[in-house]
Every structure is written in structure tokens, then in C-alpha cells.
Amino acid sequence: MIYYITKIVITTVLIVAVSELAKRSSLMGALLASMPLISVLAMIWLYIDTKDVDKVSALSSSVFWLILPSFVLFITLPFLLRYGLHFYTSLSLSIALTIGSYWLMMVALNHYGVKL
Known part of the structure; x- marks a missing residue:
């Protein structure tokens, strides 16, 4: 505990x-x-919990591929805010676009045989 x-x-x-x-x-x-503090902490916690370097390696590889679609949030949010949209509207749209980007990334990775 x-x-x-x-x-x-x-x-x-x-x-x-x-x-x-x-x-x-x-x-x-x-x-x-x-x-990448959260990722590093997650890898540390995973290793402490499992002592399985293969799981840590798989997590690290998955994080790499999923960082790319997360950039959409950091590109769209400032753009929408500068465009004059309300903060929560901008954040909601950016999150929705990011979710769509994650989905597209998963489809693309699956198409090319990359398993996460």
C-alpha cells in the first residue's frame, strides 16, 4: 500500500x-x-513491479510511436487560442483532433505491421 x-x-x-x-x-x-518524466516513471514502476525488461522495452517503443500524434494538441491549441476561440472550446477541439490523430496512427501502424 x-x-x-x-x-x-x-x-x-x-x-x-x-x-x-x-x-x-x-x-x-x-x-x-x-x-519524458511520466514515461520514465512509468518504466521504472513497471520494472519494479515486473522485473521484465521486455515489457519495459515494449512500453518504450509504444510511447515513441504515440508521441507523434500527441503533437497535434500542441500545434492546434495555440492556433485556436490565437484565432480567438474560448479556452475550453479550443482545448476540447484540440483534444478531439488529437484523439483522431491517435486513431489514424494506430491504423497506419497496423497497416505497416507495427504491433504496440
């Missing part, structure tokens, strides 16, 4: 740190947010 609480606390602290840091400096907040 303490292990799960530790995992939750560490992960939560990182998310709060990004939002607090971004209040002071968008560059520093972006730098911390852009680091």
Missing part, C-alpha cells in the same frame, strides 16, 4: 510542479513538462 501511495505522490508532485513553475515562467514549465 505504501508503494502505491509513493507512486501517486511522486507523480502528482511532478504535475503540480509543472503548473506552479509555468505560473512563473512558461519556458521553465514547458521544459519540465516536455521531459
